Amino acid sequence: MQRDTAGYTVALAASMKHIYLGNPGETYFSTSDIGWVVGHSYIIYGPLINGMATIMYEGLPIRPDAGIWWSLVEKYKVTVMFSAPTAARVLKKQDPAFLTKYDLSSLKALFLAGEPLDEPTATWIGGALNKPIIDNYWQTETGWPIMAICNGVEPAPTKFGSPGKAVYGYDVKLIDETTGEEITEPNRKGVIAVNGPLPPGCLQTVWGDDKRYVSTYWSSIHNKVMYSTFDWGVKDEDGYFFILGRTDDVINVAGHRLGTREIEESISSHPNVAEVAVVGVADPLKGQVAVAFAVLKDPSKVAGPDDAKALEAEIMKVVDGQLGAVARPASVRFVSVLPKTRSGKVLRRAIQAVCEGRDAGDLTTMEDPAALAQIKDLVS
Numbered sequence: 001m002q003r004d005t006a007g008y009t010v011a012l013a014a015s016m017k018h019i020y021l022g023n024p025g026e027t028y029f030s031t032s033d034i035g036w037v038v039g040h041s042y043i044i045y046g047p048l049i050n051g052m053a054t055i056m057y058e059g060l061p062i063r064p065d066a067g068i069w070w071s072l073v074e075k076y077k078v079t080v081m082f083s084a085p086t087a088a089r090v091l092k093k094q095d096p097a098f099l100t101k102y103d104l105s106s107l108k109a110l111f112l113a114g115e116p117l118d119e120p121t122a123t124w125i126g127g128a129l130n131k132p133i134i135d136n137y138w139q140t141e142t143g144w145p146i147m148a149i150c151n152g153v154e155p156a157p158t159k160f161g162s163p164g165k166a167v168y169g170y171d172v173k174l175i176d177e178t179t180g181e182e183i184t185e186p187n188r189k190g191v192i193a194v195n196g197p198l199p200p201g202c203l204q205t206v207w208g209d210d211k212r213y214v215s216t217y218w219s220s221i222h223n224k225v226m227y228s229t230f231d232w233g234v235k236d237e238d239g240y241f242f243i244l245g246r247t248d249d250v251i252n253v254a255g256h257r258l259g260t261r262e263i264e265e266s267i268s269s270h271p272n273v274a275e276v277a278v279v280g281v282a283d284p285l286k287g288q289v290a291v292a293f294a295v296l297k298d299p300s301k302v303a304g305p306d307d308a309k310a311l312e313a314e315i316m317k318v319v320d321g322q323l324g325a326v327a328r329p330a331s332v333r334f335v336s337v338l339p340k341t342r343s344g345k346v347l348r349r350a351i352q353a354v355c356e357g358r359d360a361g362d363l364t365t366m367e368d369p370a371a372l373a374q375i376k377d378l379v380s
């Protein structure tokens with residue numbers, strides 16, 4: 001993708017001040033992978049453009065123990081930290097004493113982005129650290145947040161489950177998928193789209209392929225030339241957005257359209273589920289069925305095959321009760337880890353490919369190849 005570099009600099013400088021509350025002379029710590037957009041933008045360019053020191057740390061948040069990040073905060077007097085919800089969920093499985101072992105008085109807030117921040121995770125990490133947890137929503141394509149709370153412009157309260165309001169520069173609209181009309185009433189689901197021009201920092205084309213840029217990003221909204229984020233969302237009466245998942249993560253079970261994210265949320269509400277990925281798998285009878293892979297907080301609960309069956313039934317019952325039988329996954333399998341990119345995104349498409357016996361494609365960004373092998377073994 002191609003950006004204009006001067007505009008990119010402006011956008012990063014603005015976002016450092018207005019969103020991430022970083023001041024010159026302070027220390028910024030982004031835990032991202034350097035190869036990812038959050039990595040190069042917010043480990044390198046953003047902090048340095050803003051006159052801040054930056055920390056480059058490569059390694060897991062739990063090695064040598066779950067206190068490693070917080071020891072760095074204490075040692076380097078980090079004021080702003082930027083990570084992903086998945087990291088918070090990893091820490092949630094560790095002893096919470098590690099979060100209070102170090103002096104975190106320099107830290108103003110922990111910013112999380114990259115995937116939906118569920119309320120239990122936000123509440124848990126916010127409470128354990130005793131710091132504000134600030135969600136923000138953006139894409140590699142935009143380079144800086146589309147939605148956030150711009151506390152550096154005008155402080156506003158955080159709402160759990162919401163990455164905030166549209167950031168200045170983005171004319172964000174919710175669009176009715178079938179009619180292409182703008183949705184103006186609160187709390188109605190639509191596709192999140194942005195009227196052109198996009199602000200500085202965003203992609204201006206696909207490298208060497210202007211046609212593809214237009215056909216992929218600017219042609220999918222019915223009757224309108226608008227940038228599509230390919231995410232579903234709703235907006236409440238105060239202008240706060242809630243992200244409801246990717247428009248392409250919808251599965252079709254016997255003619256019912258279901259968001260895999262809704263099923264994941266429902267499964268996550270089971271007290272023994274730490275993390276879950278749901279994918280749609282081709283089924284000759286129903287078109288697709290939902291298949292779930294869950295990481296348990298206490299794996300000893302599924303030590304025997306009967307235990308696994310019992311827990312699977314329990315989880316199915318939870319989904320039945322919350323979303324109805326049609327959303328009930330065809331199976332719930334238990335794994336020790338989910339296949340993720342190094343930046344923490346669950347590789348749902350690779351899981352789906354493996355479940356359908358297809359080639360999983362390019363996996364060079366995968367954190368732990370054994371995670372996908374485990375799923376392959378379970379489904380073959």
Ligand code: AMP
Binds near residue numbers: 113136139141230
């Ligand atoms: P990437 O370009 O790989 O960073 O992925 C961008 C996608 O991640 C978005 O289109 C959303 O689907 C998701 N995403 C990013 N930030 C958030 C957030 N704060 N809340 C919910 N989803 C998010």
